[in-house]
Structures are given as structure tokens and as C-alpha cells.
Amino acid sequence: MADIQVYKRTPAEQSLAQRRAKQSMRGQVMMFSLMIFLTLISFSMVVAHEQGVAGFSKYFIVPILMLFAAVQVGLQLYYFMHMSEKGHGIPQMFMFTGALLGFLIPLTFATIVWW
Amino acid sequence: MSSVAQKKSFGATLWDWLTTVDHKKIGILYFLGGGFFFVIGGIEAMLIRWQLHKPDNDFVSAGLYNDLITMHGTTMIFLAAMPLLFGFMNAIVPLQIGARDVAFPFLNSLGFWMFFFGGLFLNISWFIGEVPDAGWTSYASLSLASQGHGIDFYAIGLQIAGGGTLMAGINFLVTIINMRAPGMTYMRMPLFTWTTFVASAMILFAFPPLTIGLFLLTFDRMFGGNFFNHEMGGNTIIWEHIFWIFGHPEVYILILPAFGIFSEIFSIFSRKRLFGYPSMVFATVLIGFLGFMVWAHHMFTVGLGPTANAIFAVATMAIAVPTGVKIFNWLLTIWGGSITVTTPMLYALGFIPSFVMGGVTGVMQGAAPLDYQLHDSYFIVAHFHYVIVGGVVLAILAATHLYWPKMFGTMLNEALGKVTFWFFFIGFHMTFLIQHWLGFWGMPRRVWKFMPNQGWDMANLISTIGAFFMAIGVIVLVYNVIITSIKNVKVANDPWGDGRTLEWAIESPPLYYNFAQTPLVRGLDSVWIEKMEGNASGLTPAEPVKDIHMPNGSIIPLLMSLGLFIAGFGAMFRTETEWGLGVLIFGLVFTFIAMAARSLQDDTGYYIKKEEILRDLKRKGGQN
Numbered sequence: 001m002a003d004i005q006v007y008k009r010t011p012a013e014q015s016l017a018q019r020r021a022k023q024s025m026r027g028q029v030m031m032f033s034l035m036i037f038l039t040l041i042s043f044s045m046v047v048a049h050e051q052g053v054a055g056f057s058k059y060f061i062v063p064i065l066m067l068f069a070a071v072q073v074g075l076q077l078y079y080f081m082h083m084s085e086k087g088h089g090i091p092q093m094f095m096f097t098g099a100l101l102g103f104l105i106p107l108t109f110a111t112i113v114w115w
Numbered sequence: 116m117s118s119v120a121q122k123k124s125f126g127a128t129l130w131d132w133l134t135t136v137d138h139k140k141i142g143i144l145y146f147l148g149g150g151f152f153f154v155i156g157g158i159e160a161m162l163i164r165w166q167l168h169k170p171d172n173d174f175v176s177a178g179l180y181n182d183l184i185t186m187h188g189t190t191m192i193f194l195a196a197m198p199l200l201f202g203f204m205n206a207i208v209p210l211q212i213g214a215r216d217v218a219f220p221f222l223n224s225l226g227f228w229m230f231f232f233g234g235l236f237l238n239i240s241w242f243i244g245e246v247p248d249a250g251w252t253s254y255a256s257l258s259l260a261s262q263g264h265g266i267d268f269y270a271i272g273l274q275i276a277g278g279g280t281l282m283a284g285i286n287f288l289v290t291i292i293n294m295r296a297p298g299m300t301y302m303r304m305p306l307f308t309w310t311t312f313v314a315s316a317m318i319l320f321a322f323p324p325l326t327i328g329l330f331l332l333t334f335d336r337m338f339g340g341n342f343f344n345h346e347m348g349g350n351t352i353i354w355e356h357i358f359w360i361f362g363h364p365e366v367y368i369l370i371l372p373a374f375g376i377f378s379e380i381f382s383i384f385s386r387k388r389l390f391g392y393p394s395m396v397f398a399t400v401l402i403g404f405l406g407f408m409v410w411a412h413h414m415f416t417v418g419l420g421p422t423a424n425a426i427f428a429v430a431t432m433a434i435a436v437p438t439g440v441k442i443f444n445w446l447l448t449i450w451g452g453s454i455t456v457t458t459p460m461l462y463a464l465g466f467i468p469s470f471v472m473g474g475v476t477g478v479m480q481g482a483a484p485l486d487y488q489l490h491d492s493y494f495i496v497a498h499f500h501y502v503i504v505g506g507v508v509l510a511i512l513a514a515t516h517l518y519w520p521k522m523f524g525t526m527l528n529e530a531l532g533k534v535t536f537w538f539f540f541i542g543f544h545m546t547f548l549i550q551h552w553l554g555f556w557g558m559p560r561r562v563w564k565f566m567p568n569q570g571w572d573m574a575n576l577i578s579t580i581g582a583f584f585m586a587i588g589v590i591v592l593v594y595n596v597i598i599t600s601i602k603n604v605k606v607a608n609d610p611w612g613d614g615r616t617l618e619w620a621i622e623s624p625p626l627y628y629n630f631a632q633t634p635l636v637r638g639l640d641s642v643w644i645e646k647m648e649g650n651a652s653g654l655t656p657a658e659p660v661k662d663i664h665m666p667n668g669s670i671i672p673l674l675m676s677l678g679l680f681i682a683g684f685g686a687m688f689r690t691e692t693e694w695g696l697g698v699l700i701f702g703l704v705f706t707f708i709a710m711a712a713r714s715l716q717d718d719t720g721y722y723i724k725k726e727e728i729l730r731d732l733k734r735k736g737g738q739n
Contacts, residue, residue: 090292094319097404098320109353111423112411112423113353113356
């Protein structure tokens with residue numbers, strides 16, 4: 001086996017890395033609370049609908065739930081799966097292409113096969 | 116391990132090939148496997164043409180004719196064209212980007228063996244006498260009604276082979292994204308690498324629909340499913356959609372690498388940088404993207420309604436724009452170049468008019484109202500043979516001559532190569548040009564025989580004679596390969612003399628670690644730039660000579676594929692024999708054990724010592 005190269009960070013690099021890690025942690029905790037908050041709202045809306053609270057009709061909460069779901073997926077990808085960081089351009093391109101096809105093809109099926 | 120040739124027993128050599136994870140050897144395996152199936156598909160084509168050479172012929176029965184057309188199409192697309200292109204991709208793309216292997220060598224080997232066993236499975240149907248007979252598209256109502264095990268062979272065989280293709284596609288994506296040499300930015304990649312990249316991305320998105328479609332078909336036929344059975348609430352049209360969502364990108368997966376090969380050829384033999392390189396890249400990506408938006412143009416006559424037909428017609432015609440960009444760029448690459456008409460160049464020059472003819476008839480069919488007239492006629496047969504033979508097969512034959520020295524270290528005979536070209540080229544146009552008119556005169560596709568005196572007799576005879584010309588061309592090529600291998604005259608790094616990209620700066624065939632030092636890339640056509648600046652070796656190293664990490668070979672990919680092959684027979688005979696279910700389970704367990712063995716074994720590969728590399732360098736006179 002070849003020798004494994006060990007790279008030692010300089011103090012400046014070390015402090016930069018620590019600062020970055022701290023920022024990233026702060027972002028993650030914030031996003032995590034936001035996601036829990038969104039989930040809470042979603043559940044309360046459904047409960048309110050079940051309880052027959054005025055104004056929480058099915059046609060109101062289903063689109064809102066869909067919207068929240070999309071936001072949650074975005075947060076998940078960008079904050080917890082680190083897609084917001086550098087060097088993720090290619091995976092993003094492939095994911096968006098896949099998502100686009102995954103949207104267009106069912107749309108076509110819905111309009112020309114099942115309708 | 117040493118790169119110096121050693122005498123090995125036959126068994127050791129065979130074991131070496133069965134366990135190889137070297138991209139160059141896997142490239143050769145793909146090439147040989149694809150070549151074998153190309154010959155089988157070609158024989159099927161000759162039998163079809165012989166049946167049709169005169170009216171009311173009784174050479175083959177109606178059932179056998181259906182078997183022949185189905186297996187001809189399936190074999191040529193899945194088992195000949197794709198593997199042959201994968202052969203060239205494997206052999207050349209890692210060299211073009213300055214890499215020592217693909218990103219996942221083990222997966223590469225698994226991809227090959229799955230293709231091989233899938234192809235074998237499909238063709239064993241001939242020995243059992245129950246052959247797929249619903250056309251290569253296997254439309255569901257027909258394929259569900261088909262008696263015997265023919266369609267089962269189709270569904271399972273393609274499932275196994277398709278899995279291998281998907282793996283190969285992912286492997287090339289990761290390789291091209293991650294393993295480019297220092298300095299090789301995306302916009303410095305040779306066009307063959309670019310087209311391989313886009314084709315692999317298309318494989319990534321197009322093969323999962325095929326997998327799903329084939330699974331649904333398998334369930335319908337073998338496990339009591341009703342996905343396509345309208346009597347039970349299924350929908351037979353869904354199969355057509357799923358098949359063409361895969362099928363249309365598939366034909367672009369075939370043609371894009373062909374475009375890449377021709378781009379290399381035009382550039383090398385015109386001694387010019389490819390004209391409009393950025394627009395070529397853009398056109399490639401655009402074709403790849405639009406390829407997913409047009410599948411329903413295969414289904415205009417299904418009755419999707421005028422709105423759907425109009426949308427898909429417009430999308431289809433849009434593809435003519437990037438394709439036109441490519442054609443003009445090739446013409447302008449030749450324009451003013453210092454042209455040498457070698458065999459590969461001859462193929463490239465023949466390709467442009469042939470492919471344009473196929474493209475123009477494609478736009479004709481893209482117009483939905485006209486397609487109602489042309490549908491299911493010989494015009495369609497003529498069209499897709501013009502694009503696939505005039506595009507893909509000419510590219511494969513051209514690449515066979517162009518890359519033969521890089522793959523095998525010898526030069527195919529140029530004179531014989533030109534004989535092959537002329538026989539094949541004339542035969543090709545003779546066979547398929549007249550079929551456009553046969554379509555206009557009303558001859559339908561997929562008919563077993565036709566009655567005399569409908570004005571089709573002479574045209575069909577001409578077509579059959581053309582097919583024999585093509586066969587002669589291929590036989591001359593095989594003869595060429597054999598005598599070249601017997602003479603075995605080794606050639607230098609760049610036998611064509613004008614190589615522009617990295618593969619031409621290393622030995623033919625390259626040493627098993629490809630590059631002694633990873634090269635530094637300073638622009639498009641790296642080797643050409645280095646040579647113009649007085650660096651005769653064509654390479655500037657980006658690193659000192661050091662130990663090289665290499666993967667170990669493994670027999671496990673073959674065993675995994677073998678397990679799936681066995682399981683396929685079990686699935687097929689499950690309902691009618693007692694042993695069926697047992698064999699199905701045994702095969703799957705066999706595969707899982709092989710997978711577990713791979714996961715549990717800690718194989719970290721080995722290192723080639725610096726001393727060995729220095730010794731090789733010294734032997735070559737200090738050059739890379």
C-alpha cells in the first residue's frame with residue numbers, strides 16, 4: 001500500500017472550518033424548527049377540518065398541504081442533503097431534469113390516456 | 116502483475132477475460148458480443164429478404180416470419196447496436212478524458228455480463244422453438260395473446276440485458292463527471308465523450324420506464340396480472356406509451372454516440388478543429404432533452420386526438436433544428452480542411468447524405484396528417500433503416516476501422532475496408548431507397564408474403580439484391596479482421612497520423628494502466644495543441660510518476676448475471692412445471708449470495724509499483 005497522506009490544517013483554516021460548521025449547524029437547526037412548525041400547522045389544519053371548524057374546507061386545506069409538502073421537500077434537499085452548498089450543480093441538473101420528466105409524463109398520461 | 120507479455124495457459128487466459136474489470140478488455144468483450152449478435156440479426160435479415168424476394172414465396176412459414184422480424188429488430192437494437200457502441204465507449208472514453216479506468220470497474224463488468232446473459236436468454240428461444248413474435252415493440256394486446264413462451268423470453272431477456280445497460284449508463288455518467296484529467300473542463304471534452312455523456316444521461320431516464328413496462332408485461336403473462344388486459348380493467352394503450360417513452364430516447368441513445376464518432380472522424384481527417392464545437396455540444400444536449408418530449412409521434416394513429424397529435428408533431432419537428440446544426444457543422448469542418456479519404460472518412464462522408472435522407476423522411480412522418488398515410492407501410496421501414504443503418508451502423512463500421520488500432524494494436528487493411536464500404540453503402544441504398552416507393556405503392560409492413568402483379572415484384576427483388584450486397588460487405592470485413600489478426604503487424608501510438616485527442620498519445624493498445632502519469636489538458640484537442648507547440652509526445656504530465664491504485668478482477672459479476680439467467684427460466688415455467696418455482700427461487704438466491712459475497716469481502720484493490728512504471732517508460736524510450 002502506498003503511504004496515506006495526512007494533511008494538517010493551519011490554525012486559520014481550522015478556525016474557518018469551525019466557523020463554517022457553526023453556520024451550517026445554525027442553518028440546520030433553524031430549518032428543522034421551521035419544518036416542525038410547518039408539520040404542526042398541517043396537522044392542526046387537518047384536525048380543524050375533521051372537527052368541522054368553519055373556513056377549513058377540503059378545497060382550502062388540500063392545496064395548502066400540497067404547498068407545504070413542496071416547501072418541505074425543498075428544505076430537505078437544500079439544507080439536510082446539502083444541495084445548497086457548492087459543487088452540487090450536476091446532481092441538481094439531473095434531479096431537476098428527472099423531476100421535470102416525472103411531472104410531464106404523468107401530466108400527458110392524465111390528459112390523453114385517462115381523461 | 117506485470118505488463119510484460121507472459122506465456123499463459125488457455126485456462127488462465129480465459130479466467131483473465133471472465134474476471135476482467137479493465138475497461139479496455141470489457142470494451143473488447145462488448146465488441147465481440149455485439150458483433151456476434153450483429154451477425155445473428157444479419158442472418159435473420161437475410162432470411163426476411165429472401166422470403167420477400169419474389170411474390171407468394173413459401174421459403175418460411177407465416178409464424179416463422181413473425182419470429183424473424185421480431186428477433187431481427189430486438190437483436191439489432193438491444194444486442195448489436197447498443198453493445199457495439201458500448202464497446203467503443205468503454206475502449207475509448209476513459210482514454211479520451213485521461214482516466215485509468217471507469218468509475219466503477221466492477222459495475223462495468225456486471226453490466227457486460229448482464230447484457231450477455233440477457234441476449235443469450237433471448238436467443239435460447241430459437242432452440243426451444245417458441246420465439247418472440249409480436250414485433251420488437253411487442254404491443255400489449257398482441258403480446259398478451261401470443262401463444263407459447265416467446266414473449267416471456269422477450270420480457271425476461273430484455274429485463275436482464277436492460278439492467279446491464281442501465282448500469283453501464285450510470286457508470287459512464289459518474290466516470291465523465293468525476294474522472295476527467297486536470298484541465299479537462301466540460302467544454303474541452305472531445306465530442307465522442309460529450310455524446311457518450313448525453314446518451315448515458317438519456318439511458319438513466321429512459322431505461323427505468325422500460326424496466327417498469329417489462330415488469331408489467333411479465334406480471335401480465337406469467338403472474339396473473341391485468342395491467343394491459345382491458346377485459347379486466349387494464350389499458351392496452353399504456354404499454355405503447357411506456358414502450359415509446361423508452362423507445363424514442365433509445366434511438367437517440369444509439370444515434371448520439373454515432374454523431375460523436377463521426378465528429379471525431381471529420382476533425383481528424385480534415386486536420387481541423389471541429390467547426391462550431393460549442394454549438395455541437397449544445398445541439399447534442401438539446402437533442403437529448405427533446406428526445407423525451409416526442410414519444411407519442413409513434414402513436415399518431417392510436418387516436419390521441421388532434422391536440423395531442425399537434426403538440427407532439429411540433430415537438431418532433433423541433434428536433435430537426437439541432438440536428439441540422441450538427442450537419443452544417445460537419446460540412447464546415449470538412450470545408451477548407453486538408454482531407455484524407457481513409458476508410459473511416461469514407462464512412463463519414465457517406466453518412467451525411469444517408470442520414471439526411473433518413474432525417475427528412477422522419478420530418479415527413481412527424482407531420483401527423485401525412486403519418487396517417489404512411490403509417491404501417493414500407494415507408495416507415497425505409498425511414499428507420501435509413502437513420503439506424505445510415506447513421507448508427509455506418510458509425511459502428513467507421514469506428515471499427517478508426518479504433519481498431521487502439522483496441523487491438525493492428526491496422527485493418529485499408530483497401531479491403533474501402534471494398535466493405537462500397538458494397539455496404541451501395542447495398543444499403545439499394546435495399547432501402549426503393550422501400551420508400553414500396554410504401555407509397557401501398558405495401559404494408561410486417562407482411563409475410565405478397566401476391567404477384569401489384570407492382571411490388573421488381574422493387575422487392577431489387578431490395579433483396581441490395582441486402583446481399585450488404586452481406587458481402589460484412590463478409591469482407593470479417594475476412595479483413597481475420598487476416599489482420601493473423602498478420603498481427605503492431606502499430607505505433609497514432610497510426611492515422613493526425614490524432615487530436617488523448618487516446619492517440621498512448622500505446623496501441625494502451626498498457627493496462629493507460630497513462631503512466633495523468634496528463635494535463637490545456638484545451639480542446641489536447642494532443643494536437645501539444646504537438647503544434649513542439650511536444651512530440653503529445654502529453655504534458657500533471658503529476659510525478661507514482662504508485663497507481665488499481666482494482667482487482669472478480670468472477671462475481673458473471674455469477675450474479677448467471678443467477679438472474681437461471682431465475683428467468685424458473686419464472687417462465689413456474690405455472691406449468693413443478694420445478695419452476697424452485698428454479699426461480701434458486702436463481703434469485705444465487706444472485707443474492709453473489710451480491711452478499713461482494714458486499715462482505717473487503718477488496719481494496721492493489722498498487723502498481725512506481726518501479727514497474729519507470730521500467731515500462733524506459734522500455735518505451737522515456738515517453739508516455
